[in-house]
Amino acid sequence: MSTLSVRVWRGQASGHFEVFDVPRLESQTVLDVVTHIQRALDPTLAYRFACRVGMCGSCAMTVNGRARWTCRTHVARVAAENRIEIAPLANLPVVRDLVTDMTPFFDKWAKARGRFRGAATRRDEFARVPPESRGRRVADAAIECIGCGVCYGSCDVVAWNPDYLGPAALNRAWTLLNDVRDTDNRARLAAVAGDAGCHACHTQMSCTERCPKQLAPTASIAGLKRAAALAALRGEL
Amino acid sequence: MKTRSQVLLWTAQRVSAAVLAVCVLVHLATVIYAVRNGLSAAEILGRTRGNAGWAAFYTVFVLAAAVHAPIGLRGVLAETLDWRGTGLEVTALVIGLALALLGLRAVYAVFI
Numbered sequence: 001m002s003t004l005s006v007r008v009w010r011g012q013a014s015g016h017f018e019v020f021d022v023p024r025l026e027s028q029t030v031l032d033v034v035t036h037i038q039r040a041l042d043p044t045l046a047y048r049f050a051c052r053v054g055m056c057g058s059c060a061m062t063v064n065g066r067a068r069w070t071c072r073t074h075v076a077r078v079a080a081e082n083r084i085e086i087a088p089l090a091n092l093p094v095v096r097d098l099v100t101d102m103t104p105f106f107d108k109w110a111k112a113r114g115r116f117r118g119a120a121t122r123r124d125e126f127a128r129v130p131p132e133s134r135g136r137r138v139a140d141a142a143i144e145c146i147g148c149g150v151c152y153g154s155c156d157v158v159a160w161n162p163d164y165l166g167p168a169a170l171n172r173a174w175t176l177l178n179d180v181r182d183t184d185n186r187a188r189l190a191a192v193a194g195d196a197g198c199h200a201c202h203t204q205m206s207c208t209e210r211c212p213k214q215l216a217p218t219a220s221i222a223g224l225k226r227a228a229a230l231a232a233l234r235g236e237l
Numbered sequence: 238m239k240t241r242s243q244v245l246l247w248t249a250q251r252v253s254a255a256v257l258a259v260c261v262l263v264h265l266a267t268v269i270y271a272v273r274n275g276l277s278a279a280e281i282l283g284r285t286r287g288n289a290g291w292a293a294f295y296t297v298f299v300l301a302a303a304v305h306a307p308i309g310l311r312g313v314l315a316e317t318l319d320w321r322g323t324g325l326e327v328t329a330l331v332i333g334l335a336l337a338l339l340g341l342r343a344v345y346a347v348f349i
Binding site for chain 2: 157160161190193194195197199200225228229231232233237
Protein backbone atom coordinates (compact mmCIF):
# COMPACT_ATOMS: atom_id res chain seq x y z
CA MET A 1 0.00 0.00 0.00
CA SER A 2 1.43 3.40 -0.89
CA THR A 3 1.37 6.57 1.14
CA LEU A 4 0.31 10.04 0.14
CA SER A 5 2.33 13.03 1.26
CA VAL A 6 -0.27 15.72 1.91
CA ARG A 7 0.56 19.40 2.51
CA VAL A 8 -2.33 21.07 4.34
CA TRP A 9 -2.71 24.77 5.13
CA ARG A 10 -2.86 25.50 8.85
CA GLY A 11 -3.64 28.88 10.35
CA GLN A 12 -5.37 31.95 8.97
CA ALA A 13 -4.17 34.38 6.30
CA SER A 14 -0.73 33.86 7.76
CA GLY A 15 0.13 30.30 8.58
CA HIS A 16 2.05 27.40 7.16
CA PHE A 17 1.66 24.13 5.32
CA GLU A 18 1.80 21.03 7.52
CA VAL A 19 2.70 17.67 6.00
CA PHE A 20 0.74 14.52 6.78
CA ASP A 21 1.28 10.95 5.57
CA VAL A 22 -2.01 9.40 4.55
CA PRO A 23 -2.53 5.80 3.36
CA ARG A 24 -3.47 5.78 -0.29
CA LEU A 25 -6.62 3.81 -1.08
CA GLU A 26 -8.48 2.92 -4.26
CA SER A 27 -11.20 5.38 -5.39
CA GLN A 28 -10.11 7.76 -2.65
CA THR A 29 -11.23 11.37 -2.92
CA VAL A 30 -9.40 14.42 -1.58
CA LEU A 31 -12.24 14.83 0.96
CA ASP A 32 -11.51 11.29 2.15
CA VAL A 33 -7.90 12.37 2.69
CA VAL A 34 -8.86 15.47 4.67
CA THR A 35 -11.34 13.45 6.73
CA HIS A 36 -8.69 10.84 7.51
CA ILE A 37 -6.27 13.53 8.69
CA GLN A 38 -8.86 15.08 11.01
CA ARG A 39 -10.12 11.76 12.41
CA ALA A 40 -6.90 9.80 12.70
CA LEU A 41 -3.99 12.21 12.75
CA ASP A 42 -4.93 15.72 13.93
CA PRO A 43 -8.39 16.46 15.35
CA THR A 44 -7.64 20.20 15.40
CA LEU A 45 -7.82 20.43 11.59
CA ALA A 46 -10.77 22.62 10.57
CA TYR A 47 -12.56 21.90 7.30
CA ARG A 48 -16.03 22.11 5.85
CA PHE A 49 -18.17 19.55 4.05
CA ALA A 50 -21.79 18.42 4.00
CA CYS A 51 -23.26 16.06 1.42
CA ARG A 52 -19.90 14.53 0.33
CA VAL A 53 -21.56 13.39 -2.93
CA GLY A 54 -21.12 16.42 -5.18
CA MET A 55 -24.43 18.22 -4.62
CA CYS A 56 -23.91 20.96 -2.05
CA GLY A 57 -20.59 22.57 -2.95
CA SER A 58 -19.53 22.99 0.69
CA CYS A 59 -16.24 21.12 0.32
CA ALA A 60 -14.67 23.49 -2.20
CA MET A 61 -10.94 23.95 -1.52
CA THR A 62 -7.77 24.71 -3.44
CA VAL A 63 -6.16 21.43 -4.49
CA ASN A 64 -2.70 21.70 -6.09
CA GLY A 65 -3.42 25.35 -6.81
CA ARG A 66 -6.86 24.86 -8.40
CA ALA A 67 -10.28 25.33 -6.82
CA ARG A 68 -12.24 22.08 -6.82
CA TRP A 69 -14.91 20.16 -4.92
CA THR A 70 -12.81 17.82 -2.82
CA CYS A 71 -15.55 15.19 -2.63
CA ARG A 72 -15.57 14.99 -6.41
CA THR A 73 -11.80 15.01 -6.88
CA HIS A 74 -10.28 11.57 -7.03
CA VAL A 75 -6.82 11.39 -5.54
CA ALA A 76 -5.75 9.38 -8.60
CA ARG A 77 -6.43 12.46 -10.73
CA VAL A 78 -4.35 14.94 -8.75
CA ALA A 79 -1.71 13.02 -6.80
CA ALA A 80 1.24 12.95 -9.16
CA GLU A 81 4.11 11.23 -7.34
CA ASN A 82 1.79 10.65 -4.36
CA ARG A 83 1.79 14.32 -3.37
CA ILE A 84 -1.15 16.67 -2.83
CA GLU A 85 -1.35 20.22 -1.58
CA ILE A 86 -4.62 21.34 0.02
CA ALA A 87 -5.36 24.97 0.86
CA PRO A 88 -8.53 26.95 1.59
CA LEU A 89 -10.55 28.39 -1.29
CA ALA A 90 -8.76 31.48 -2.63
CA ASN A 91 -9.93 35.11 -2.57
CA LEU A 92 -11.85 34.71 0.69
CA PRO A 93 -10.88 35.46 4.30
CA VAL A 94 -9.62 32.33 6.06
CA VAL A 95 -11.42 31.48 9.30
CA ARG A 96 -9.04 28.64 10.14
CA ASP A 97 -7.11 26.02 8.19
CA LEU A 98 -9.34 24.99 5.28
CA VAL A 99 -12.43 26.97 6.30
CA THR A 100 -13.16 30.28 4.59
CA ASP A 101 -15.58 33.05 5.43
CA MET A 102 -18.10 33.14 2.59
CA THR A 103 -19.62 36.45 3.76
CA PRO A 104 -17.95 38.63 1.08
CA PHE A 105 -19.09 36.18 -1.60
CA PHE A 106 -22.74 36.47 -0.54
CA ASP A 107 -22.51 40.19 0.17
CA LYS A 108 -21.53 40.67 -3.47
CA TRP A 109 -24.40 38.43 -4.52
CA ALA A 110 -26.74 40.85 -2.71
CA LYS A 111 -24.93 43.88 -4.16
CA ALA A 112 -25.55 42.52 -7.65
CA ARG A 113 -29.25 42.37 -6.71
CA GLY A 114 -29.20 38.62 -7.14
CA ARG A 115 -32.61 38.30 -5.58
CA PHE A 116 -35.87 37.85 -7.44
CA ARG A 117 -38.36 40.69 -7.15
CA GLY A 118 -41.77 40.21 -8.72
CA ALA A 119 -44.97 42.22 -8.91
CA ALA A 120 -47.49 39.39 -8.64
CA THR A 121 -49.29 38.40 -5.45
CA ARG A 122 -50.93 35.17 -4.32
CA ARG A 123 -54.19 36.50 -5.74
CA ASP A 124 -52.79 36.70 -9.26
CA GLU A 125 -52.67 33.91 -11.77
CA PHE A 126 -49.47 31.90 -12.10
CA ALA A 127 -47.06 33.48 -14.54
CA ARG A 128 -46.88 31.48 -17.73
CA VAL A 129 -43.29 31.21 -18.95
CA PRO A 130 -42.74 28.75 -21.81
CA PRO A 131 -39.53 26.82 -21.12
CA GLU A 132 -38.53 27.11 -24.78
CA SER A 133 -38.89 30.89 -24.82
CA ARG A 134 -35.65 32.72 -25.50
CA GLY A 135 -35.41 34.39 -22.09
CA ARG A 136 -36.14 31.21 -20.18
CA ARG A 137 -33.65 29.14 -22.17
CA VAL A 138 -30.96 31.72 -21.48
CA ALA A 139 -31.83 31.84 -17.78
CA ASP A 140 -32.03 28.04 -17.48
CA ALA A 141 -28.55 27.67 -18.95
CA ALA A 142 -27.17 29.56 -15.96
CA ILE A 143 -29.69 28.80 -13.22
CA GLU A 144 -28.07 25.73 -11.60
CA CYS A 145 -25.52 27.68 -9.57
CA ILE A 146 -25.40 26.53 -5.94
CA GLY A 147 -23.05 29.23 -4.72
CA CYS A 148 -20.06 27.00 -4.01
CA GLY A 149 -17.50 29.73 -4.65
CA VAL A 150 -15.18 27.74 -6.95
CA CYS A 151 -15.54 30.35 -9.72
CA TYR A 152 -14.92 33.19 -7.26
CA GLY A 153 -11.83 31.43 -5.96
CA SER A 154 -10.53 30.91 -9.48
CA CYS A 155 -10.95 34.45 -10.76
CA ASP A 156 -7.86 36.63 -11.19
CA VAL A 157 -9.95 39.80 -11.40
CA VAL A 158 -11.50 38.99 -8.01
CA ALA A 159 -7.95 38.75 -6.70
CA TRP A 160 -6.87 42.04 -8.30
CA ASN A 161 -10.01 44.12 -7.74
CA PRO A 162 -11.53 43.87 -4.24
CA ASP A 163 -14.74 45.55 -5.40
CA TYR A 164 -15.34 43.19 -8.32
CA LEU A 165 -18.68 41.43 -7.82
CA GLY A 166 -17.37 38.16 -9.22
CA PRO A 167 -18.63 35.51 -11.63
CA ALA A 168 -21.29 33.88 -9.44
CA ALA A 169 -23.08 37.09 -8.45
CA LEU A 170 -23.01 38.35 -12.03
CA ASN A 171 -24.19 35.00 -13.36
CA ARG A 172 -27.17 35.07 -11.00
CA ALA A 173 -27.98 38.67 -12.00
CA TRP A 174 -28.01 37.52 -15.63
CA THR A 175 -30.57 34.80 -14.92
CA LEU A 176 -32.84 37.36 -13.27
CA LEU A 177 -32.32 39.83 -16.11
CA ASN A 178 -33.77 37.16 -18.38
CA ASP A 179 -36.67 36.36 -16.06
CA VAL A 180 -39.80 37.92 -17.55
CA ARG A 181 -41.49 38.02 -14.13
CA ASP A 182 -38.78 40.14 -12.49
CA THR A 183 -39.47 43.86 -12.04
CA ASP A 184 -36.11 45.00 -10.68
CA ASN A 185 -34.05 44.83 -13.83
CA ARG A 186 -33.38 48.50 -14.38
CA ALA A 187 -31.79 48.82 -10.94
CA ARG A 188 -30.13 45.45 -11.32
CA LEU A 189 -28.40 46.41 -14.56
CA ALA A 190 -27.10 49.58 -12.94
CA ALA A 191 -25.83 47.50 -10.01
CA VAL A 192 -23.88 45.03 -12.14
CA ALA A 193 -22.42 47.47 -14.70
CA GLY A 194 -19.20 49.40 -14.43
CA ASP A 195 -15.67 49.05 -13.05
CA ALA A 196 -16.72 46.85 -10.12
CA GLY A 197 -19.21 44.90 -12.18
CA CYS A 198 -19.35 42.95 -15.39
CA HIS A 199 -17.07 45.38 -17.22
CA ALA A 200 -14.12 44.37 -15.07
CA CYS A 201 -14.23 40.85 -16.50
CA HIS A 202 -11.33 40.15 -18.88
CA THR A 203 -12.82 36.95 -20.30
CA GLN A 204 -10.03 34.80 -18.91
CA MET A 205 -12.67 32.10 -18.34
CA SER A 206 -11.19 30.40 -15.30
CA CYS A 207 -14.71 30.44 -13.86
CA THR A 208 -16.16 28.61 -16.85
CA GLU A 209 -13.27 26.15 -16.92
CA ARG A 210 -13.61 25.18 -13.26
CA CYS A 211 -17.36 25.42 -12.54
CA PRO A 212 -18.30 22.00 -11.16
CA LYS A 213 -21.80 22.36 -12.59
CA GLN A 214 -20.45 23.18 -16.06
CA LEU A 215 -21.97 26.66 -16.06
CA ALA A 216 -20.48 29.47 -18.11
CA PRO A 217 -20.37 32.65 -16.03
CA THR A 218 -18.26 34.22 -18.79
CA ALA A 219 -21.18 33.94 -21.20
CA SER A 220 -23.54 35.42 -18.62
CA ILE A 221 -21.14 38.30 -18.04
CA ALA A 222 -20.86 38.86 -21.80
CA GLY A 223 -24.65 39.08 -21.88
CA LEU A 224 -24.58 41.66 -19.09
CA LYS A 225 -21.98 43.69 -21.00
CA ARG A 226 -24.21 43.73 -24.09
CA ALA A 227 -27.29 44.67 -22.08
CA ALA A 228 -25.45 47.43 -20.21
CA ALA A 229 -23.96 48.92 -23.39
CA LEU A 230 -27.37 49.03 -25.06
CA ALA A 231 -28.97 50.57 -21.98
CA ALA A 232 -26.21 53.18 -21.67
CA LEU A 233 -26.52 54.16 -25.33
CA ARG A 234 -30.30 54.42 -24.97
CA GLY A 235 -29.98 56.57 -21.84
CA GLU A 236 -31.66 53.90 -19.71
CA LEU A 237 -28.70 53.38 -17.37
CA MET B 238 -17.04 58.12 -12.15
CA LYS B 239 -20.70 57.36 -12.77
CA THR B 240 -21.69 53.86 -13.90
CA ARG B 241 -23.09 55.15 -17.17
CA SER B 242 -19.76 56.82 -17.99
CA GLN B 243 -17.87 53.63 -17.14
CA VAL B 244 -20.12 51.64 -19.47
CA LEU B 245 -19.66 54.20 -22.25
CA LEU B 246 -15.89 53.98 -21.79
CA TRP B 247 -16.10 50.21 -22.17
CA THR B 248 -18.23 50.61 -25.29
CA ALA B 249 -15.73 53.08 -26.76
CA GLN B 250 -12.99 50.54 -26.00
CA ARG B 251 -14.81 47.85 -27.96
CA VAL B 252 -15.67 50.11 -30.90
CA SER B 253 -12.14 51.50 -31.17
CA ALA B 254 -10.83 47.92 -30.99
CA ALA B 255 -12.91 46.99 -34.03
CA VAL B 256 -11.59 50.04 -35.89
CA LEU B 257 -8.01 49.23 -34.86
CA ALA B 258 -8.34 45.62 -36.04
CA VAL B 259 -9.02 46.86 -39.56
CA CYS B 260 -6.44 49.65 -39.41
CA VAL B 261 -3.69 47.36 -38.12
CA LEU B 262 -4.25 44.85 -40.92
CA VAL B 263 -4.16 47.55 -43.58
CA HIS B 264 -1.08 49.12 -42.01
CA LEU B 265 0.70 45.75 -41.86
CA ALA B 266 -0.11 45.21 -45.52
CA THR B 267 1.37 48.58 -46.49
CA VAL B 268 4.49 47.98 -44.39
CA ILE B 269 5.06 44.56 -45.95
CA TYR B 270 4.44 46.05 -49.39
CA ALA B 271 6.96 48.84 -48.80
CA VAL B 272 9.61 46.48 -47.46
CA ARG B 273 9.07 43.83 -50.15
CA ASN B 274 9.39 46.40 -52.91
CA GLY B 275 12.46 47.95 -51.30
CA LEU B 276 10.98 51.43 -51.08
CA SER B 277 13.28 54.06 -49.61
CA ALA B 278 12.03 56.66 -47.13
CA ALA B 279 12.09 59.32 -49.86
CA GLU B 280 10.10 57.07 -52.18
CA ILE B 281 7.52 56.37 -49.49
CA LEU B 282 7.13 60.05 -48.70
CA GLY B 283 6.81 60.75 -52.42
CA ARG B 284 3.70 58.56 -52.43
CA THR B 285 2.21 59.67 -49.13
CA ARG B 286 2.70 63.42 -49.22
CA GLY B 287 -0.47 65.19 -50.37
CA ASN B 288 -2.42 61.93 -50.37
CA ALA B 289 -5.78 62.88 -48.82
CA GLY B 290 -7.15 59.33 -48.74
CA TRP B 291 -4.29 57.84 -46.79
CA ALA B 292 -4.15 60.95 -44.59
CA ALA B 293 -7.76 60.34 -43.66
CA PHE B 294 -7.11 56.65 -43.02
CA TYR B 295 -4.18 57.30 -40.71
CA THR B 296 -6.06 60.07 -38.92
CA VAL B 297 -8.78 57.56 -38.09
CA PHE B 298 -6.07 55.09 -36.99
CA VAL B 299 -4.44 57.64 -34.68
CA LEU B 300 -7.72 58.70 -33.11
CA ALA B 301 -8.82 55.10 -32.56
CA ALA B 302 -5.51 54.36 -30.83
CA ALA B 303 -5.82 57.55 -28.75
CA VAL B 304 -9.23 56.32 -27.53
CA HIS B 305 -8.33 52.66 -27.05
CA ALA B 306 -4.98 52.83 -25.27
CA PRO B 307 -5.82 55.13 -22.34
CA ILE B 308 -9.04 53.27 -21.51
CA GLY B 309 -7.10 50.02 -21.45
CA LEU B 310 -4.25 51.53 -19.44
CA ARG B 311 -6.73 52.89 -16.94
CA GLY B 312 -7.90 49.33 -16.25
CA VAL B 313 -4.40 47.90 -16.13
CA LEU B 314 -3.14 50.59 -13.73
CA ALA B 315 -6.18 50.20 -11.48
CA GLU B 316 -5.67 46.44 -11.23
CA THR B 317 -1.88 46.42 -10.96
CA LEU B 318 -1.30 49.40 -8.67
CA ASP B 319 -4.67 49.43 -6.90
CA TRP B 320 -4.99 53.01 -8.13
CA ARG B 321 -8.43 54.61 -8.36
CA GLY B 322 -9.91 58.11 -8.37
CA THR B 323 -9.37 61.45 -10.09
CA GLY B 324 -5.59 61.06 -10.35
CA LEU B 325 -5.98 57.93 -12.45
CA GLU B 326 -8.69 59.46 -14.66
CA VAL B 327 -6.58 62.56 -15.33
CA THR B 328 -3.52 60.42 -16.10
CA ALA B 329 -5.48 58.34 -18.60
CA LEU B 330 -6.89 61.46 -20.23
CA VAL B 331 -3.46 63.07 -20.52
CA ILE B 332 -2.04 59.90 -22.11
CA GLY B 333 -4.91 59.91 -24.60
CA LEU B 334 -4.33 63.53 -25.52
CA ALA B 335 -0.59 62.96 -25.82
CA LEU B 336 -1.13 60.01 -28.16
CA ALA B 337 -3.55 62.03 -30.27
CA LEU B 338 -1.13 64.96 -30.49
CA LEU B 339 1.94 62.89 -31.31
CA GLY B 340 -0.01 60.77 -33.77
CA LEU B 341 -1.59 63.66 -35.61
CA ARG B 342 1.80 65.35 -35.75
CA ALA B 343 3.15 62.25 -37.46
CA VAL B 344 0.20 62.16 -39.87
CA TYR B 345 0.89 65.77 -40.74
CA ALA B 346 4.56 65.04 -41.34
CA VAL B 347 3.96 62.02 -43.55
CA PHE B 348 0.77 62.83 -45.42
CA ILE B 349 0.32 66.60 -45.66
